Amino acid sequence: MRTRDLIEETYFALSINKVRSVLTILGIVIGIASVIALIAIGQGAQNSIESNIESIGSNLILIMPGFPRGVGTQVSTGRGGAQTLTQADAEAIEQQASLIKAVAPENSQRYQITYRGSNTNTQVVGTIPAYSTVRNVQVQTGSFITEAQVRSAAKVAVLGPTTKEDLFGTDTSPLGQTIKINRIEFKVIGVTQSKGGSGFSNQDDMIFVPLTTVQRFLAGDNHLTSISLEVKDQQSMAVAQEQVTGLLLQRHNISNVLEADFNVLNQSDIVATASSVTNTFTILLASIAGISLLVGGIGIMNMMLTTVTERTREIGLRKAIGGKGREISLQFLAESIMLTFLGGIFGIIIGWILALGVGKFASIATKISLLSIVLAFCVSAAIGVIFGYYPARRAAKLNPIEALRYE
Amino acid sequence: MIECQNITKVYKNKATELEVLKGVSFKIADGEFVAIMGPSGSGKSTLMHLLGALDTATSGSYFLDGEEIAALSDDELAEVRKKKIGFVFQSFNLLPRATVLRNVSLPLVYTEVSKNQREQTARQALKLVGLEESHFHHLSNQLSGGQMQRVAIARALVNNPRMILADEPTGNLDTKTGEVVLHTFAELSRQGRTIILITHEAEVARHAQRIIHIRDGQITLDERIK
Numbered sequence: 001m002r003t004r005d006l007i008e009e010t011y012f013a014l015s016i017n018k019v020r021s022v023l024t025i026l027g028i029v030i031g032i033a034s035v036i037a038l039i040a041i042g043q044g045a046q047n048s049i050e051s052n053i054e055s056i057g058s059n060l061i062l063i064m065p066g067f068p069r070g071v072g073t074q075v076s077t078g079r080g081g082a083q084t085l086t087q088a089d090a091e092a093i094e095q096q097a098s099l100i101k102a103v104a105p106e107n108s109q110r111y112q113i114t115y116r117g118s119n120t121n122t123q124v125v126g127t128i129p130a131y132s133t134v135r136n137v138q139v140q141t142g143s144f145i146t147e148a149q150v151r152s153a154a155k156v157a158v159l160g161p162t163t164k165e166d167l168f169g170t171d172t173s174p175l176g177q178t179i180k181i182n183r184i185e186f187k188v189i190g191v192t193q194s195k196g197g198s199g200f201s202n203q204d205d206m207i208f209v210p211l212t213t214v215q216r217f218l219a220g221d222n223h224l225t226s227i228s229l230e231v232k233d234q235q236s237m238a239v240a241q242e243q244v245t246g247l248l249l250q251r252h253n254i255s256n257v258l259e260a261d262f263n264v265l266n267q268s269d270i271v272a273t274a275s276s277v278t279n280t281f282t283i284l285l286a287s288i289a290g291i292s293l294l295v296g297g298i299g300i301m302n303m304m305l306t307t308v309t310e311r312t313r314e315i316g317l318r319k320a321i322g323g324k325g326r327e328i329s330l331q332f333l334a335e336s337i338m339l340t341f342l343g344g345i346f347g348i349i350i351g352w353i354l355a356l357g358v359g360k361f362a363s364i365a366t367k368i369s370l371l372s373i374v375l376a377f378c379v380s381a382a383i384g385v386i387f388g389y390y391p392a393r394r395a396a397k398l399n400p401i402e403a404l405r406y407e
Numbered sequence: 408m409i410e411c412q413n414i415t416k417v418y419k420n421k422a423t424e425l426e427v428l429k430g431v432s433f434k435i436a437d438g439e440f441v442a443i444m445g446p447s448g449s450g451k452s453t454l455m456h457l458l459g460a461l462d463t464a465t466s467g468s469y470f471l472d473g474e475e476i477a478a479l480s481d482d483e484l485a486e487v488r489k490k491k492i493g494f495v496f497q498s499f500n501l502l503p504r505a506t507v508l509r510n511v512s513l514p515l516v517y518t519e520v521s522k523n524q525r526e527q528t529a530r531q532a533l534k535l536v537g538l539e540e541s542h543f544h545h546l547s548n549q550l551s552g553g554q555m556q557r558v559a560i561a562r563a564l565v566n567n568p569r570m571i572l573a574d575e576p577t578g579n580l581d582t583k584t585g586e587v588v589l590h591t592f593a594e595l596s597r598q599g600r601t602i603i604l605i606t607h608e609a610e611v612a613r614h615a616q617r618i619i620h621i622r623d624g625q626i627t628l629d630e631r632i633k
Contacts, residue, residue, distance in 0.1 A: 002519060004522075005522075009516060012509075016504050314500075316500070318513075318517075319461075320488060320494050321494065321513065321514040321517070321562070321566075322514060323485065323517050324486075324517075325481060325482070327517060400461050404496065404500065
């Protein structure tokens with residue numbers, strides 16, 4: 001039997017029962033489409049979270065006071081958090097740690113901000129000019145904090161775009177205006193560029209002021225809530241992390257790493273943690289979709305078994321006119337594979353459209369990966385083989401005499 | 408061309424043994440038109456299955472074209488059926504919702520013959536059985552019984568087999584269309600094809616050149632009538 005004839009016979013057999021074929025395919029279509037769409041959503045979430053974390057800065061190491069608190073530490077080490085990091089620590093790192101390119105100490109805390117009628121409660125970050133390079137903050141209008149302003153503890157503020165909008169609306173230029181942070185007047189000197197604020201902390205809802213100003217007028221002491229470090233290059237991250245940890249342990253007179261009163265976080269650790277979370281999420285979604293695929297496969301098997309029974313006499317005839325068992329089973333296997341194959345193609349198309357639709361209308365980032373398409377295709381073909389095998393075997397094993405007599 | 412020597416066939420159930428053929432021997436030469444006649448339960452259907460290489464005998468030997476069939480595997484039997492035997496059944500066994508041409512060329516699907524050639528061969532076979540060309544693209548279930556059986560005969564011819572085995576080919580037809588079908592067989596026989604007709608009706612068997620009477624698994628009479 002030629003392959004072309006096999007395909008033609010298969011097409012003919014399936015087209016006789018069009019409605020039934022379409023309904024059977026539907027199970028596979030839904031299964032594949034949901035696998036594609038849900039993986040796309042999971043992958044999209046992962047990508048957007050990763051790029052969010054990367055937008056914090058490149059080759060970044062964060063030092064937090066107190067004990068590890070996972071990814072959310074930034075938020076929870078405000079008032080009441082351990083006050084173990086000092087400006088002297090930051091200076092020591094800058095002078096002694098050779099692998100560190102830049103150091104940005106910060107003292108941040110939430111305050112009530114007012115401008116005329118409007119007010120907001122947001123994170124006020126007291127820091128130095130190096131912060132803009134270390135944490136990848138770019139200024140859209142005006143300028144960032146300067147060395148001179150830090151030295152003189154000037155009451156100037158740089159607003160994040162969201163904060164600017166909250167206080168001034170979209171039209172008014174805030175430059176030169178005076179806002180009140182904790183009832184102390186600050187002059188606005190700049191607005192930063194948006195980083196696409198979403199994820200675990202909004203990078204756009206912040207106010208930057210000179211570190212010395214915070215220490216003198218707002219916090220009233222010299223402790224730091226975190227130190228951001230930029231490492232020279234990607235390869236030195238681990239070594240730099242060890243170097244900084246060693247230096248701080250020595251400075252704080254602690255011999256055991258486990259008792260450290262600070263916490264050194266590597267940016268890639270944060271990415272890895274976030275990735276593992278989204279990965280689990282993606283796997284969860286995909287396995288739910290996988291179940292519907294399995295159900296679709298069972299539907300295929302059900303239809304093929306019915307077909308074999310219905311066409312018993314035809315099978316008998318085919319055997320009588322010289323069809324071998326292998327050729328008969330190949331024919332039925334080809335039918336189920338063609339069903340799942342078509343289901344796979346339509347499933348991929350619909351899944352793709354679904355993913356694009358979700359991306360567009362629900363504004364959830366989606367990313368269709370080639371891998372998931374190839375995988376879906378292979379899985380649907382495999383389902384055809386697995387669930388078509390048993391019915392095909394049954395057809396091949398029929399005794400031609402009995403099959404011809406079957407009523 | 409066909410030689411049966413002392414063929415027996417025993418069907419074994421769990422408890423019972425049923426001896427359907429009890430030592431049948433005969434020869435059929437090339438080009439003969441033979442009717443195998445017997446009442447139901449006489450073993451003629453079993454004999455047809457053996458002659459048609461659908462089954463193998465319990466003992467004895469069956470030579471088709473000098474080839475011993477009993478020793479063959481299922482796949483080899485299928486090969487023999489494909490090359491040497493054409494079947495015509497009482498209930499036609501056409502593929503419904505398939506055109507006449509598709510039905511007739513079906514046996515050629517299992518060969519390496521190209522599609523064009525398949526259709527040509529099918530057309531020739533259909534002309535041999537006298538079906539009008541206007542019916543070639545009709546679906547098989549739109550035809551009358553006589554037309555269906557002639558399509559089935561054309562299907563049996565399309566492989567150019569050494570013999571045609573017809574199992575009660577007129578059983579589902581009225582007398583008049585039955586006559587037409589039997590004349591088709593007679594015509595094919597005149598062209599030199601070997602035809603074996605299995606029937607329980609003397610009226611039908613009368614059309615053959617030779618009648619082998621079978622009863623209770625044994626040949627009771629082997630007569631030449633033409």
